[in-house]
Amino acid sequence: MSNLPTKVYTATWSEHPVWKNLGLSLGIVALLLIYIPIFWLVLMSFTGDPLSGFPGNFTTKWYFSLGEHRNWLQPLFVSLAIASGVSLVSMVCATIVGRTVSRLRRKAMAVTVLAVTLLPLAIPGVIIGTALFLYFRVLLGFKMGVWSLCIGHFVWAFPFALLAVLVVALRFDPRLLDSAADLGAGPFERFWTIEFPLLKDGVIAGGLFAFLLSFNEIARSIYLKGRTETLPVYIWQQAASHSSHVVLIYSLNVLILIASTLLVGFAFRLLFGKNTQ
Amino acid sequence: MDFYDFCQNVQFISFYRLLLQNETSILFFMKNVLEIRGLNHAYGHVQVLRNINLSVTRGEFVSVLGSSGSGKSTLLRIIAGLELPTSVESLELEGLDVSHVPANHRNVSTVFQHYGLFPHLSVGKNVEYGLKVRKIPSRERRHTAEKLLNKVKLDGFYARGVNQLSGGQKQRVALARSLVLEPSILLLDEPLGALDEKLRIDMQVELLALQKELGMTFIYVTHSQEEALTMSDRILLMDQGEIIQEDTPVGLFDRPCNRFAAEFMGIENTIPAKVESCDKGYVTAVANETQLRGHWSGEEAPQPGDAVIVAFRAEKAVPFNEAQQDNNDSNQVSGTMLSRIYKGKYLDVSMSTDIGNITMRLWDDQIKLSKVSQIQWKTRHTIMLPAH
Numbered sequence: 079m080s081n082l083p084t085k086v087y088t089a090t091w092s093e094h095p096v097w098k099n100l101g102l103s104l105g106i107v108a109l110l111l112i113y114i115p116i117f118w119l120v121l122m123s124f125t126g127d128p129l130s131g132f133p134g135n136f137t138t139k140w141y142f143s144l145g146e147h148r149n150w151l152q153p154l155f156v157s158l159a160i161a162s163g164v165s166l167v168s169m170v171c172a173t174i175v176g177r178t179v180s181r182l183r184r185k186a187m188a189v190t191v192l193a194v195t196l197l198p199l200a201i202p203g204v205i206i207g208t209a210l211f212l213y214f215r216v217l218l219g220f221k222m223g224v225w226s227l228c229i230g231h232f233v234w235a236f237p238f239a240l241l242a243v244l245v246v247a248l249r250f251d252p253r254l255l256d257s258a259a260d261l262g263a264g265p266f267e268r269f270w271t272i273e274f275p276l277l278k279d280g281v282i283a284g285g286l287f288a289f290l291l292s293f294n295e296i297a298r299s300i301y302l303k304g305r306t307e308t309l310p311v312y313i314w315q316q317a318a319s320h321s322s323h324v325v326l327i328y329s330l331n332v333l334i335l336i337a338s339t340l341l342v343g344f345a346f347r348l349l350f351g352k353n354t355q
Numbered sequence: 356m357d358f359y360d361f362c363q364n365v366q367f368i369s370f371y372r373l374l375l376q377n378e379t380s381i382l383f384f385m386k387n388v389l390e391i392r393g394l395n396h397a398y399g400h401v402q403v404l405r406n407i408n409l410s411v412t413r414g415e416f417v418s419v420l421g422s423s424g425s426g427k428s429t430l431l432r433i434i435a436g437l438e439l440p441t442s443v444e445s446l447e448l449e450g451l452d453v454s455h456v457p458a459n460h461r462n463v464s465t466v467f468q469h470y471g472l473f474p475h476l477s478v479g480k481n482v483e484y485g486l487k488v489r490k491i492p493s494r495e496r497r498h499t500a501e502k503l504l505n506k507v508k509l510d511g512f513y514a515r516g517v518n519q520l521s522g523g524q525k526q527r528v529a530l531a532r533s534l535v536l537e538p539s540i541l542l543l544d545e546p547l548g549a550l551d552e553k554l555r556i557d558m559q560v561e562l563l564a565l566q567k568e569l570g571m572t573f574i575y576v577t578h579s580q581e582e583a584l585t586m587s588d589r590i591l592l593m594d595q596g597e598i599i600q601e602d603t604p605v606g607l608f609d610r611p612c613n614r615f616a617a618e619f620m621g622i623e624n625t626i627p628a629k630v631e632s633c634d635k636g637y638v639t640a641v642a643n644e645t646q647l648r649g650h651w652s653g654e655e656a657p658q659p660g661d662a663v664i665v666a667f668r669a670e671k672a673v674p675f676n677e678a679q680q681d682n683n684d685s686n687q688v689s690g691t692m693l694s695r696i697y698k699g700k701y702l703d704v705s706m707s708t709d710i711g712n713i714t715m716r717l718w719d720d721q722i723k724l725s726k727v728s729q730i731q732w733k734t735r736h737t738i739m740l741p742a743h
Contacts, residue, residue, distance in 0.1 A: 251469075253467065253469055254471055254473060256437050256458075256465075256467070256471065257465075257471030257472075257473070258484070259436075259437060259457070260435055260437065260458050260459075260465045260471075260533075261459075261485035261488060261532065261533075261536065262485050262488040262489060262536070263459055263488045264459050267488060275475045276474070
């Protein structure tokens with residue numbers, strides 16, 4: 079006896095092809111919303127009169143005038159210095175915490191440590207900025223400056239660096255350290271010759287993320303900067319004022335955009351590009 | 356003292372002088388390379404090793420046999436120094452107490468089942484790793500590594516990445532990486548477990564040849580009785596953290612000391628019985644009014660009335676007819692056939708008897724079997740074991 083279908087197949091509402099098409103079109107709309115403004119920015123940076131609001135009369139003169147008006151150089155160096163410091167400290171801390179978390183035997187313990195270290199991700203930047211300001215400036219009476227910017231940025235950047243390190247730390251096979259010990263390597267040698275080379279990509283990627291997050295940071299910086307000026311704060315101030323340098327912001331932003339895209343691309347390549355294990 | 360005696364003395368003295376010249380040569384003549392007394396190990400409240408005593412002679416091939424969870428791998432990790440024992444009376448390697456010495460300061464090396472090769476290093480750099488740790492200059496390192504790769508039949512693999520290797524090749528690299536250090540003992544933790552059947556058998560032969568060639572002491576952990584029987588000079592059978600029996604392959608195979616050992620060594624038929632009498636190593640026992648005889652294989656001789664297990668291998672049991680009867684040195688019982696299972700090389704016939712089910716292994720698959728028949732097996736192929 080054969081089991082032939084008793085009635086003709088018709089698609090139910092959830093099987094209707096419209097959903098697939100709808101998903102695709104919404105996705106495209108979302109991507110356009112993200113990329114059109116960026117594309118517009120790039121376009122305007124080559125426009126003769128960007129403040130008019132319409133592209134045209136294309137030129138590269140704004141890029142050249144960046145070289146003449148050098149007010150942005152000082153904030154750039156401050157931002158680079160802070161970002162480098164934050165990135166370095168984040169790499170070290172993320173390595174320490176990352177390899178600890180991946181070794182904790184009890185899962186509850188690992189989850190707790192992760193929750194505590196990653197929580198700052200969930201706290202809005204303005205709140206952390208205000209909290210640090212009230213604590214250091216108002217309560218302890220310290221003067222804000224580069225050091226407070228570093229602390230604020232570190233709180234922000236560290237969880238991301240940790241996540242990047244965790245990607246590789248959880249992939250790391252701790253039995254390799256048994257092999258190394260068995261072959262005569264002491265604790266430091268085991269870390270330096272076996273574990274670190276295998277974590278290296280994640281650590282560098284984490285460092286790059288931390289660098290970018292610190293470099294772009296503005297919400298916390300407003301509270302913590304004191305008299306120090308970072309590049310994002312400088313750009314924001316210039317854009318908000320009616321200074322004649324506003325037009326330069328377009329070209330400056332495009333340069334930063336290119337540099338950060340390259341950095342992020344490199345970081346992702348390190349993390350997920352080649353699967354060595 | 357005549358001239359001959361004089362010569363003998365001179366020889367004797369120079370022999371000792373030679374010995375005393377360096378420490379290692381003295382160590383070489385010491386008999387036991389490993390000596391463990393009263394070793395206990397626990398993870399929290401779980402006792403994983405109980406009162407382990409073990410002596411290993413230089414050049415010996417010792418297998419530690421047991422099922423998973425028997426503690427055999429933990430024992431190996433403790434010998435390697437990867438774990439320090441919870442308590443131990445003495446743990447001596449080459450006559451030196453190492454009970455608190457971590458792995459990197461012990462001259463033993465392990466070949467792991469998971470290979471443990473460093474994925475970011477080439478084959479050659481993996482093999483050299485231990486030498487690099489010991490600060491051997493790089494040219495010498497390379498020379499030694501090439502030599503060892505040659506020994507494990509991996510010539511020309513020096514620059515390869517370890518991820519391009521097959522399982523068998525990885526195992527050879529791991530072996531070379533350990534051998535390069537010339538350890539006092541090579542510890543092998545189920546090294547062939549991840550390999551396929553054919554390769555495993557080839558590697559068994561190769562490992563054994565290598566061990567004989569190098570004269571090195573091997574301690575080999577395995578769950579496969581066939582592997583242990585093929586390769587070892589001596590086998591330690593472990594169960595639940597204890598050494599159940601310590602014997603040569605033949606001894607363990609023919610004379611397991613208790614029911615667990617018997618079943619682990621693949622003795623198919625175990626029948627509970629009660630001791631009737633006992634003389635000169637032979638025990639007569641009764642199972643459901645059937646008298647059975649066999650030799651005692653436990654430790655202390657049993658008393659009449661004690662519960663015992665009568666054990667014999669399926670291939671020793673044969674169907675028989677009245678014509679070829681020889682009652683004196685055989686046990687006999689009649690049974691009804693339950694099933695016959697064709698296994699290719701042989702035929703397993705399961706019989707229901709008064710004393711329980713008995714499996715016969717028949718090598719002649721053309722044999723004609725009647726539904727009801729007599730089963731016979733020699734008393735010298737029957738062993739009697741303590742019931743608990």
